[in-house]
Amino acid sequence: MAQTRIATMVLIALLTVLSFGTSAYGSEQSVQEATGSAGGLVAIDWVLIGLYGVATLALGWYYSRRQETTSEYFIGSGHMNPLLIGVSLFATLLSTISYLSMPGETLGKGPVFLATLLAYPFVYLLVGFWLLPVYMRHRVTSAYELLEAKLGLSVRLLGAVMFIALRLVWMSLLMYLTAKALVVMIDNDAVIQGRDQQLIPLVAVVTGIVTIIYTSMGGLRAVVVTDFMQAMLLYGGALVVLGLITWDFGGFGWFPLAWQPHWDQQPLISFDPKVRVSLIGSGLSLLIWHVCTAGGDQTSVQRFMATTDARAARRALAIQLSCSVIVGLTLGLVGFALLGYFQAHPDRLPAGMRLSADADNIFPMFIAYHLPPGISGLVVAGMFAAAMSSLDSGVNSITAVVMTDFFDRFGFKPKSETGHVRASQILAFSIGLFVVVGSSFMGAIPGNITAMTQKTSNLLTTPIFCLFVFALFIPFARPLGVWLGAITGTLTAAAIAFSGPLVVWLSHYGFDPALVGTEVVHTVHETTGVVTETAQDPISFQWIALAAIIVNLGVGTAVSLLLPRRSPASGTSST
Incomplete structure (x- = not known):
């Protein structure tokens, strides 16, 4: 080549x-x-x-x-x-x-x-034998063309x-x-x-x-x-x-x-x-992120489409x-x-x-x-x-x-x-x-590099992937249910990702941080003298992906099941 x-x-x-x-x-x-x-x-x-x-x-x-x-x-x-x-x-x-x-x-x-790398074989099995056979049957430039068809x-x-x-x-x-x-x-x-x-x-x-x-x-x-x-x-x-x-x-x-x-x-x-990280929590987060990225991110789907089959x-x-x-x-x-x-x-x-x-x-x-x-x-x-x-x-x-x-x-x-x-x-x-x-504007995101990345990459990765799950694997999915699932899943991810800053903001309006097991800490920079307010996240960033995908699929599926179904022949609703 x-x-x-x-x-x-x-x-x-x-x-x-x-x-x-x-x-x-x-x-x-x-x-x-x-x-x-x-x-x-x-x-x-x-x-x-x-x-x-x-x-x-x-x-x-x-x-x-x-x-x-x-x-x-x-x-x-x-x-x-x-x-x-x-x-x-x-x-x-x-x-x-x-x-x-x-x-x-x-x-x-x-x-x-290092121990979370053990999740990679499961990533290969899920993506390689569950997602790719379905995706490669559709030769598209944009992955999101698949969503409109369904x-x-x-x-x-x-x-x-x-x-x-x-x-x-x-x-x-x-x-x-x-x-x-x-x-x-x-x-x-x-x-x-x-x-x-x-x-x-x-x-x-x-x-x-x-x-x-x-x-x-x-x-x-x-x-x-x-x-x-x-x-x-x-x-x-x-x-x-x-x-x-x-x-x-x-x-x-x-x-x-x-x-x-x-x-x-x-x-x-x-x-x-x-607790910031655990082996099981971090492993699940890694697994979910890779599967969701492979199945919902145009960056990955575009690469797969560049191969022959x-x-x-x-x-x-x-x-x-x-x-x-x-x-x-x-x-x-x-x-x-x-x-x-x-x-x-x-x-x-x-x-x-x-x-x-x-x-x-x-x-x-x-x-x-x-x-x-x-x-x-x-x-x-x-x-x-x-x-x-x-x-x-x-x-x-x-x-x-x-x-x-x-x-x-x-x-x-x-x-x-x-x-x-x-x-x-x-x-x-x-x-x-x-x-x-x-x-x-990125300096405002709290945490070290690992935390910053998790709080941004998982914010929309799982909601995007869930759109494809509804389109390709849930035949009774309805657009309204998919929309509500995406909205609630995204809000869940954002609430966990920025739970610490959210506590700091609420504390200015009388909220007691002790109710969620944390406290607001005031730190003075040794050189500049700037005072910053921080609080430990009540929920660790390692749970963003898992919580978001459960809420997203749960809400979207429930709403789709509750909505009246439209008859293909008559175009009327049925239950």
């Missing part, structure tokens, strides 16, 4: 630079000196990051010359390599959020995340709008967290002193422009090829960190053999809804999940390695940073300040690669939905196919700009 050869050639070039940089730096210095240097990003790092950005733009331009139809632009004409599709799915859903949150979660909170235009538009809202919020969060990580690398003192919010918008603009341009030019083929490269860089960066710390220790002495004092209690199961789609799914398990384990071990490294070398942790409170910032700080020059640049490129792999896919998928479910559906079509492609490219560029602007 041409796209496979291109991705492989670029990857070989990047790995060659990585190998050269490692050998050149390590030939005259010990690994302890390498990891102990704290100079931040230097000129060679920025050169490598710039070269990667130019390479992605060149790929977008290359594929833009071959875009003649919207089918080619959005789904690669349905004959793309399952290997690339699988890696692209993995890279899209992993993203910089996961790249930063997984090490931060195991370092700062505990190891339960439940009417209003449900199709509801699904499309919910998806667009979900992806815009999620991509804005991704852009915010990526920019925040770069600020840590450029000026860690700014984060410690609370000045990072002033720099994040500027960094977000610069980061987003590259992604917006090459995505709007190249379509899905450019997205998938660059996703492949980005996934390899991402994984390579994690291996470099693990390798250097292991060399510094002379083995695997960094692996924790006892429960750390700053870790949360993470039981097998807990009936206290305030259900069997090829299953292969892509298997590759995606395999990559997710391998990289998830690796990133979890990176968190353990960073914990052991800074416990052994506490003097190398910047003043003002703590392993518990600043766990999400430890990984990007280590990349910029404790890796050899050149290697830091490639790892940073990998981190931004992960961000771009999700941003490009999100922009491309939203563009497909807007063009198909709104413009094409209501007759606002350009006169020629070439004009249609150009309109899609312009729309993709506009969506990307909206995401860059929206990232400025």
